[in-house]
Amino acid sequence: MRLTPGPPREIDLDGVDLFDLDLYTEGDPHPVWDAMRERAPLHHQVLPDGREFWSVTRFEDVCRVLGDHREFTSERGTVPTHLGTDDVAAGVLLTSTDPPRHTEVRRPLGAKLTARAVKSWEDSIRRTIVRFLAPALDGEPFDLAEQALLLPALVTGPLLGIPEKDWAELVQLTAMVTAPSDPHFRTGSEAATLAIAHHELVTYVREWVLSRRKSGFEDDSLLHHLMNVRPGGAPLTDEEIALDGYSILLGANVTTPHTVSGTVHALMERPEQFDKAQADPTLIPNLVEEGLRWTSAACNFMRYAVDDVEIAGGTIPARGAVVAWIGSANRDASRFPDPHTFDITRANAKRQVAFGFGPHFCIGAPLARLTLRVFFEELLQHFGSIEPAGEPQHLRSYFIAGMTHLPITAQKRRTP
Amino acid sequence: MAMEQQAAPSSAPVALVQETAALWSQCLGVEVKAEDDFFALGGNSLTGIKIIERIFEDHGVQLSVRDFYLAGTPARIAGLIEQGRAGT
Structure with a gap:
């Protein structure tokens, strides 16, 4: 989807189809969300097949839906692709589990992924990123979006415990899940x-665990950690390990590449922002936050209302599906003045909700932030300028806002 | 990536087709006919995993994950089993 909205246009909110994939591939959803925040902060849509869902688009409503599991449960599924079909993995898969079980399982996993814990990976991540960027520096066109799909695998592979030979296949499978x-x-x-994709990914983790048990090999990897945690005093079942392993693979793979491409694209369109960051590298952490806000790669998450609930001036009936549009919340002018301006010096960029909000806040956020910071440090250190070398192509998905192609040409920086 | 529907042979014996439909019915908890579509019946990857395992136990044939979901009906799956048994 376009991250910089096009010219204003008339929006008919009764006729709008938020699940129209063309809107995200070729179209311009931001003016639609602007109109929804303004005129229909609780929006209702019925799909041609009879399934229906409500949408919230304002910052505070999105945070409430994602943050309050008593009113809005995750246990019937959280991804709009599965609207209307209750999640078969409910209560087993961590993302489809409410507190208190969710808290119990999440705590020991999160301990491996705190900012302090991931800091020890910084040097190896930097070496990986330098290698990743090197081919772009020969002046030939470089398809950043296509290459970036592999970046999380390069960065997180050793951390997860997955051998390099398996990553290309896993990246393909996780991409199939997000943009089928x-x-x-x-x-x-x-x-x-x-x-x-689900089948192959779950089977991959199951077989990984079986072969680990057989060999007795132990390491410090996150997947191995899943085998050893004892939330509530008992180990995870094999099904829980397989599904949570799947979920971690998915989370690692499908969002960071699009944040990289979207942020580079924004900088390419605004050379003055690029120059500003290059002149003052202390701005890079804030550039990362603004890039996260701007791209909002995880465009939305879904919840189901437990009982009738009043929100955004209307009522969602008990058992109704509600989609919380993160991409819209991050452009809410009441939180972010001039929301459609990409500004790496934005004072409160860090208040963005690209990692979600509440109990299901992205468990990998510290690792993603570290990876993105190192990526832009190296990019700005080595690249003098970046130019488009063709039209970007957008991902055909209403769930993940991303690009499949972003051809660029880069010039080496002369006096770093 | 292959986009075309897998052309599974539909020449499997009637008994095998019925047996496959019965297995699906057991795993999906609904009535299943030879030409019913796996996803229309409410099938998902977790039921798919079970069915592929059962087919391996019952027939010694390891179906590929892709072939299984692209085939989509008991009749076509029976064709794949027949093909697997023949070792082709």
């Missing part, structure tokens, strides 16, 4: 694409 209709990833029908 995108021609780059689709295999047969959308349902078949999703099922193949």
Whole structure:
């Protein structure tokens, strides 16, 4: 989807289809969300097949839906792709589990992923990123979006405990989960694409665990850690390990690449922002926060209302599905003045909710922040300028806002 | 990535097709006919994992994950089993 909105246009909110994939591939959703925040902060849509959902788009409403599990449960699924079908992994998969069980399992996993814990990975992440960027410096066109899909695998592979030879396949599978209709990833029908990817990923983790048990090999990796945690006094079941391992793979792979591409694209369109960051590298952490706000790669998450609930001037009926549009919350003018201006010096950029909000706040956020900071430190250190070398191509997904192609050409920086 | 629907042979014996439909019915908890679509019946990857395991136990045939979901009906799956048994 376009991250810089096009010219203003008339929006008919009764006729708008938020699940129209063309809106995200070719279109411009921001003016739609602007109109929703303004005129219909609780929006209701019925799909042609009869399924229906409510949407919240304002910052405070998005935080409330994501933050309050008593009013809005995760236990029937959290991804709009599965709207109307209760999650078969409810209460087992961490992202589809409410507190208190959620808290119990999350705590020991999160301990491995705090900012302090991931800090020890900084040097190896930096070496990986320097290697990743090197081919872009020869002056030839470099497809940043396509290459970036592999970046999280390069960075997190050793941390998760997954050998390099498996990553290309895993990246393909996680991409199939997030954009099953995108021609780059689709295999047969959308349902078949999703099922193949889920099946292969869950099986991969199951077999990883089986072979670890057999060999007795132990290491410091996150997947191995899953085998050893004892939330509430008992180890995770094999099904929990497989599903949470799947979830960690997915979280690691499918958002960071799009934050990289979207932020580089924003800098390319605004050379003055690029120059500002290059002149003052202390701005880089804030550039990362603004890039997260701007791209909002995880565009939305879904919850189900437990009982009738009053929100945003209306009522969501008990058992109704509600989509919390993170991409819209991060452009809410009541929080972020001139929200459609990309400004690396924005005072409160860090208040963005690109990692979500509440109990399910992204468990990998410290690692993502570290990776993005190192990425932009190295980029600004070595690149004198970046120019577009073709049109970007956007991911065919209403769930992940991203790019499949972003051709660039870069010039080496002369006096770093 | 292959986009085309897998052309699974539909020449499997009727008994095998019925047996496959019965297995699906057991795993999905609904009535299943030879030409029913896996996803329309409410199938998902967790039921798919079970069915592929059962087919391996019952017939010694390890179906590929992709072939299974792209085939989509008991009749076509029976064709894949038949093909697997023949070792082709």
